[in-house]
Amino acid sequence: MPVLSNAEGPPMLEVRGLHVSVVDTEILKGVDLSLNAGEVHAIMGPNGSGKSTLANIIAGRPGYIVTAGEVLYEGKNLLSLTPDARARAGVFLALQYPVELPGIRNREFLRTALDALRESRGEEAVPIRDFNKMLDAKAKELDLDPDMMKRNVNEGFSGGEKKRNEILQLSVLDPKLALLDETDSGLDIDALKVVAKGVNAFRGPGKAILLVTHYQRILDYITPDLVHVLIDGRIVRSGGRELALELESRGYDWLREEAPAEASA
Amino acid sequence: MAQAVETYEQYETDFRKLQEQRAGKEPQWLTDLRDSGFERFLQFRFPVERKGNEGWKYTDVRPIARGSFDYPFDRAEVSASALAARLPFDSGFIRIALVDGHFAPELSTGLDAPGIVVAPLSEAVRSQPQLVEAHLGKYAQVNHDSFVGVNTAMHSDGAFIHAAQAVKTPVHVVYLTSDRGNPVTFPRALVVASALNELTLVESYISLGDQNHFTDAVTEITLEDGATVDHYRLLLENPNAFHVGHVRVNQGRDTNYANLSYETGGGLVRVDTDVLFDDTGSSAALRGLYVTSGDQHIDNLVTIDHAKPHNTSRLYYKGILDGSSKAVFGGTVFVRPGADKTDAYQEDKNLLLSREAEVDSKPALEIYADDVKCGHGATAGAIAEDALFYMQSRGIDPEQAMLFLVRGFASEILDGVKLAALRTWLDERTTLALPRFGERAG
Numbered sequence: 001m002p003v004l005s006n007a008e009g010p011p012m013l014e015v016r017g018l019h020v021s022v023v024d025t026e027i028l029k030g031v032d033l034s035l036n037a038g039e040v041h042a043i044m045g046p047n048g049s050g051k052s053t054l055a056n057i058i059a060g061r062p063g064y065i066v067t068a069g070e071v072l073y074e075g076k077n078l079l080s081l082t083p084d085a086r087a088r089a090g091v092f093l094a095l096q097y098p099v100e101l102p103g104i105r106n107r108e109f110l111r112t113a114l115d116a117l118r119e120s121r122g123e124e125a126v127p128i129r130d131f132n133k134m135l136d137a138k139a140k141e142l143d144l145d146p147d148m149m150k151r152n153v154n155e156g157f158s159g160g161e162k163k164r165n166e167i168l169q170l171s172v173l174d175p176k177l178a179l180l181d182e183t184d185s186g187l188d189i190d191a192l193k194v195v196a197k198g199v200n201a202f203r204g205p206g207k208a209i210l211l212v213t214h215y216q217r218i219l220d221y222i223t224p225d226l227v228h229v230l231i232d233g234r235i236v237r238s239g240g241r242e243l244a245l246e247l248e249s250r251g252y253d254w255l256r257e258e259a260p261a262e263a264s265a
Numbered sequence: 266m267a268q269a270v271e272t273y274e275q276y277e278t279d280f281r282k283l284q285e286q287r288a289g290k291e292p293q294w295l296t297d298l299r300d301s302g303f304e305r306f307l308q309f310r311f312p313v314e315r316k317g318n319e320g321w322k323y324t325d326v327r328p329i330a331r332g333s334f335d336y337p338f339d340r341a342e343v344s345a346s347a348l349a350a351r352l353p354f355d356s357g358f359i360r361i362a363l364v365d366g367h368f369a370p371e372l373s374t375g376l377d378a379p380g381i382v383v384a385p386l387s388e389a390v391r392s393q394p395q396l397v398e399a400h401l402g403k404y405a406q407v408n409h410d411s412f413v414g415v416n417t418a419m420h421s422d423g424a425f426i427h428a429a430q431a432v433k434t435p436v437h438v439v440y441l442t443s444d445r446g447n448p449v450t451f452p453r454a455l456v457v458a459s460a461l462n463e464l465t466l467v468e469s470y471i472s473l474g475d476q477n478h479f480t481d482a483v484t485e486i487t488l489e490d491g492a493t494v495d496h497y498r499l500l501l502e503n504p505n506a507f508h509v510g511h512v513r514v515n516q517g518r519d520t521n522y523a524n525l526s527y528e529t530g531g532g533l534v535r536v537d538t539d540v541l542f543d544d545t546g547s548s549a550a551l552r553g554l555y556v557t558s559g560d561q562h563i564d565n566l567v568t569i570d571h572a573k574p575h576n577t578s579r580l581y582y583k584g585i586l587d588g589s590s591k592a593v594f595g596g597t598v599f600v601r602p603g604a605d606k607t608d609a610y611q612e613d614k615n616l617l618l619s620r621e622a623e624v625d626s627k628p629a630l631e632i633y634a635d636d637v638k639c640g641h642g643a644t645a646g647a648i649a650e651d652a653l654f655y656m657q658s659r660g661i662d663p664e665q666a667m668l669f670l671v672r673g674f675a676s677e678i679l680d681g682v683k684l685a686a687l688r689t690w691l692d693e694r695t696t697l698a699l700p701r702f703g704e705r706a707g
Contacts, residue, residue: 087660103673113659
């Protein structure tokens with residue numbers, strides 16, 4: 001098992017024995033995960049394995065019930081915080097299906113969000129002109145038409161535009177922990193490269209990324225420090241980049257037989 | 266004071282007094298019109314029956330019928346600054362103001378603008394007798410219902426607008442009710458948009474006090490061939506006020522009528538908006554936004570009569586309901602026999618912010634022609650949990666997120682306001698009207 005952490009203090013994210021249900025169905029059946037600042041971990045797994053649930057529960061999405069275990073963020077209990085408090089603490093979720101917000105313009109939405117984050121850190125609001133300049137520059141880097149900033153959030157955006165808009169938000173809000181929930185799904189190769197470029201620009205010391213994906217393709221552009229395989233609510237194997245390639249050639253079935261007890265990050 | 270039964274005595278006493286005061290001062294045709302209006306009022310009575318009374322099924326007007334109100338034979342003094350503070354969007358407009366139903370010249374401005382006649386109705390009856398006689402009471406007829414009847418009989422004054430040339434300056438008609446006693450007022454407007462001309466009309470109904478009062482308003486608008494009218498009707502009265510309004514629009518050939526009915530005020534409200542396509546080649550775009558909280562009750566009944574072929578109507582109302590408030594939307598599109606190539610769509614969407622709020626939405630189509638394109642829809646729902654989470658996940662607290670979503674919901678209607686200062690003001694006002702947002706609104 002590669003050990004990459006050289007950070008001092010607690011890991012940025014620590015998931016311990018996490019069990020999560022939706023209504024009466026248990027989705028996560030004991031997940032352990034430790035993610036340090038500076039690291040990128042990929043969570044891979046077949047459909048229905050609980051990948052998105054893991055990302056959503058960390059971000060605080062309603063509809064999930066934690067039946068056991070805990071999630072620590074910088075050593076503190078994250079599950080007791082509201083979703084907005086988590087965001088202000090530095091957690092960001094790029095949604096698998098970004099939500100359309102009718103009547104709310106992208107520019108105003110993002111500026112309000114940034115102001116809320118800055119205010120919670122005791123920082124002054126960014127002047128509107130500076131914000132607009134910064135937003136337009138970042139939009140351009142992600143191949144998004146600056147006119148889209150005047151449009152309602154995600155309304156009438158193509159699938160690829162919605163995903164790039166999520167990465168734009170990541171770039172503007174500059175969190176510490178980024179949870180990317182299948183941000184690569186549905187992207188063509190050019191859009192994938194643009195998204196990967198945005199994620200790599202974010203990557204760095206003090207930042208951690210949990211990249212949930214169905215395909216290893218994005219890992220050609222975003223090199224993970226660790227790959228975890230989630231099957232039926234448990235992490236059955238963790239390994240380096242080569243594990244993703246093995247999954248691509250062999251599929252998931254060979255791992256289904258692995259005893260959950262043997263797998264731990 | 267409320268009575269246990271409907272009461273007409275005070276109206277009769279006041280009307281007799283008015284008859285005496287007006288004797289010999291108004292032309293005979295107007296006296297006759299007023300008399301027949303009062304006759305109809307006593308004949309129809311207030312529509313209080315709770316059974317078999319389809320048009321008033323969801324709105325109980327017994328509090329109005331049993332209320333005791335003071336008919337203002339004169340008006341209160343109102344300072345210009347009090348008015349400006351309440352309606353800060355009309356800088357540069359032509360303004361005609363009525364206080365307690367009486368013309369208030371000191372609050373009016375620009376009435377001498379060229380190309381347009383904006384005058385108190387009482388004056389227009391003398392200065393433009395033929396025009397007023399030809400139109401007053403022709404679209405809102407006294408036999409429509411008791412509210413139109415009694416308004417016709419008892420209105421002290423009103424606004425007369427005749428756009429004889431295209432006028433860029435919007436015309437603002439302000440109906441103020443003062444804080445003296447419990448007034449009943451009968452605001453009246455007659456708007457004649459002459460051929461090929463354009464007019465922007467804003468009507469604002471406001472209360473200066475927070476006491477119970479009753480407004481029974483009638484607006485008649487006629488568009489002669491080729492005319493365009495942009496109409497904004499702002500109902501901003503206090504939450505204890507009773508308000509029944511009738512807007513009746515008559516469209517000639519190749520005309521365009523747009524209306525925004527913006528309603529945040531009034532405790533018990535009913536607004537009837539009726540559009541008649543009396544010729545071909547015209548369009549009507551009727552939008553509405555009602556915002557209710559507490560125990561407000563706002564009822565809109567919109568009727569579009571496609572009496573002739575080749576006309577297009579778009580009806581789009583939205584409601585935001587909080588507290589234990591109630592809204593009613595009734596929309597009826599009639600397509601008469603032979604009204605082919607009618608293109609009509611109506612929709613009503615509601616956002617319910619509390620479990621106790623309630624909406625009854627009834628869009629209806631009655632189609633008696635074959636070659637038409639018609640549709641309708643109605644929805645009511647709570648704030649989308651997904652949207653709320655999405656905003657929270659970006660660091661925005663739930664209250665701010667709700668504020669955003671409510672403003673976003675309203676913006677679809679308010680984005681259509683062409684007067685920039687009015688649009689901004691209405692945008693702010695919409696969330697201010699909802700007490701839950703407290704000081705964060707605006």
